[in-house]
Amino acid sequence: MLSVWCGEVVYEEALRFQRLLVDARVADTIDDVVLTLTHDPVYTAGRHADLAANLRGSTGVRVVPVDRGGDVTYHGPGQLVAYPVVKLADAKAVRAYVDALVDACVRTARSYGVDARPDGDRPGVWVGRDKLAAVGVRVDRRVTSHGLAFNVDPDLAEFSAGIVPCGIADAGVCSLASLGVDTTLDEVRHRLVAALGDTLGRRLQSATPADLGLTAARI
Secondary structure, eight states: OEEEEEEEEOHHHHHHHHHHHHHHHHTTSSOOEEEEEEEOSEEEEOTTOOHHHHBOOOOSOOEEEOSSSSOEEEEOTTEEEEEEEOBOSSGGGHHHHHHHHHHHHHHHHHTTTOOOEEETTEEEEEETTEEEEEEEEEEETTEEEEEEEEESSOOTHHHHHHBOGGGOTTOEEOOTTTTTOOOOHHHHHHHHHHHHHHHHTOOOEEEOGGGGTOTTOOO
16 A cells, blocks of 8 residues: 655645545555645535535635535645545445544554543544544545545644534534643654554555555645
8 A cells, every 4th residue: 555645736726636646546556545634724524524514714715615425624734634535345344444534544543642532423433522633535446535634733723613513502623732742743654654554554655645546636
């Protein structure tokens, strides 16, 4: 499995990268890949997002409809995003795959002493009543896209300024920084990628965006 750090990538460009990689993985011209990156400030709305209820008003941050599951959420600087492009054995493997993403986030948080855990009633990874990491995926021809967003040190005010995060009105959002963890996005990236390798059962090999033909990966 290739591990590719892309730096900061405009959200629409990251969507394009994923579509290219999904097609290549379906055709077996590449191995499984996990892209890690950060985004410019953006709200993304999943296929079943209730924007009438969960979009609070104009904040100057654009809203992008996307083809993943879940409601509306925020991406921006200080948040580590991982997009695994993985060919699953069959449709029955989707649940285990999502659980593997959640488990990787839990392991990463706990490596910093944070008592993070999944919630059986709500998606993502939680610390008490606050969400630390969001998970939302798409599966097309047995190949995954989208993935997870882990809050290292984003501006948490952006989550509540314009949206009801993930459509959950009775919960908050946290980050490693807000929980008192002193670390860097790069250090969290190394821990999260290693955890993903473990939970997905893959050996990881570093690669660059250029290795995959993703020539506009950096901004």
